[in-house]
Amino acid sequence: MVAVRPGDVEATLSRIDPLRPVLLLFGPDTGLVRERARIFLAKAGEGSTDPFGLVRIDGDDIAGDPGRLVDEAGTVALFGGRRVISVRAGSKNIVPAVESLLAMPGLDAVVVIEAGDLKKGAPLRASCESSPRANAVACYADSERDLARLIDTMTASAGIAIDRDAREELMSLLGGDRLASRGEVEKLLLYVAGEPRITAQHVRDIVGDASALALDEVVDNALAGLSAESATAYRKALGEGMRGDVILGSVARAAQGLHLMRLGIEAGGSVERAMEGARPAIHFRRKPLVEKALRSWTAARLEKALLAVDDALLAARRNALLGPELAERALFQLAAAARRG
Template identity: 55%
Template sequence: MVAVKPGDADAAVGRIDPARPVMLLFGPDAGLVAERAATAAAAGLAGTTDPFALVRLDGDAVAADPPRLADEAYTIAMFGGRRVIRVRVGSRTITGAVEPLLKEPPRDCVVILEAGDLKRGQGLRELVERSPHGLAIACYADAGRDLDRLIDEELRAANLAIDRDARDLLLSQLGGDRLASRGEVRKLALYAHGHDRVRVEDVEAIVGDASAAGLDEAIDTAFAGDAETADGAALRLFKAGTSPQSLLAAAIRTAIQLHRWRIAVEGGVGVRTVLDNTRPPIHFRRKPLIEQALNAWTAEGLATAVIDLGSAAADARKQAQLAEPICLRSLLALATSARRARRR
């Protein structure tokens, strides 16, 4: 079984092992899958000038004609050297097409399979992981250390440094998709061109969208007990086009996260310790409000808040014409509960 550990993944895709010519890249981070596939393809094609050495195949087309993959993999390059085949796995299984390549590995050919999230012990993932001639590399959303490295790579290439608070804010905006994250950092570097370092103001101006900050303000102030600020922030969001349903969905996600953190606090971990160790880090401007919320709420109260917000979201969907008042009432209820808890 050859399943590459997360820490070894980047090295593995940049170094082609002739004994393991079938590489499966899979996971929920489609951007990271694509980036690593491109890196592996470049490594496989190093030194060749053959314009036909790279072949791209659609997974569903391969599923419809399984022998086609083997025909391509066993074809000798016209001008010599290694060939690379990239297969974008679709909705149909291609295990039947891949199996012969693992039994009789092709020479001078690398087959790169790009897939979505695959369950352990099933189908294509199990087939490649169990073969001595395959590599299976999981691609999950970047953690704090990965994002730090990505930021350093891109800003170093642009001859830029970054302030600590700007880095924290940037980290809070990245992480779901590797290519999207890299694109945001490159956009930031272009914006800061001509300066020697990136500051908070630069990140606020160019990364993410303003509505995300507005959502945080409305929700965080509600959980902290500031009804007036929460109400004003919500009204500004509605005026800008944010739907009440989106605001309620974000409030539910925040309540779930607060519930997890509060469980840790009730287990004996300090509030500041919990927040300081969160990855990606919480934006420094949010920290005081979240700290207030965690000090005001209990885990039981937050569990109830998740249920109440879920009911409000359902009501807002059923009664679209009343969605805004329903959302505002929910934020008021959160703020009222937080204020009451602080008085005890």
């Protein structure tokens, strides 16, 4: 089996292995899949002067013509050097083409296959993992260590320091997609050009979604039982143009996430473990209020609260003029219920 372990990924992608010329990149983080493919393809083509040395093939094309991939891989480069082939899997089955490629004797070309989130046992993944001529690399959402390395590498390359609290703030806003994370850091670096260092305020100004942060303040205070703070944040959100029904929608989603965490706690887990395992990760500035909410509610009481929020949401959508008042009343009732807990 040649499914690459997470700890071996960097070493595997750092060199071209002539014994394993086929590389399958797959996983839910499509940005990371594409970034790793781009870097590996560039490495495979190093030293080549052939402008036609890199061939890109759409997976759906070879699904209808499985022999094409073998033909492309067996073609001798026009100006010498290594033949490099990039395949991006689509919605159609490319397993017959890949299996023919893996059975091909004397394969000199390097073939990189980009795929989506393939579950264990999926035919394409299983074919590559069971072949001694392929490496299969899973690309999952960046861990905290990965995000920290990405931020440190990019800020160091730009020659600008980043404050510790700014780094933590930035990490809490990234993740899920490598290319999106890289784009946000690049945007931040452009924003602070000429500044001596990156501060937390810089991060909030350019990376943090102001509307999302405002919603978090409303929702977290209500679920933690802090009526006055929630009301203040609610009026601020209304002043920024948010609708009452939109705010209640955020309340419902947050209550659902809280309910899942409470189920884990009531099954024997701890509050701390439930918060650490939350996806998406909880912003460090929100953690005190989320912890307070988790200790204020039970799963059963949250189910009743969710029904009440859903009723208020429906009423607010049906009556736009009364929407702000209906949402405010629902928030007060939610905070009162949290305090009773």
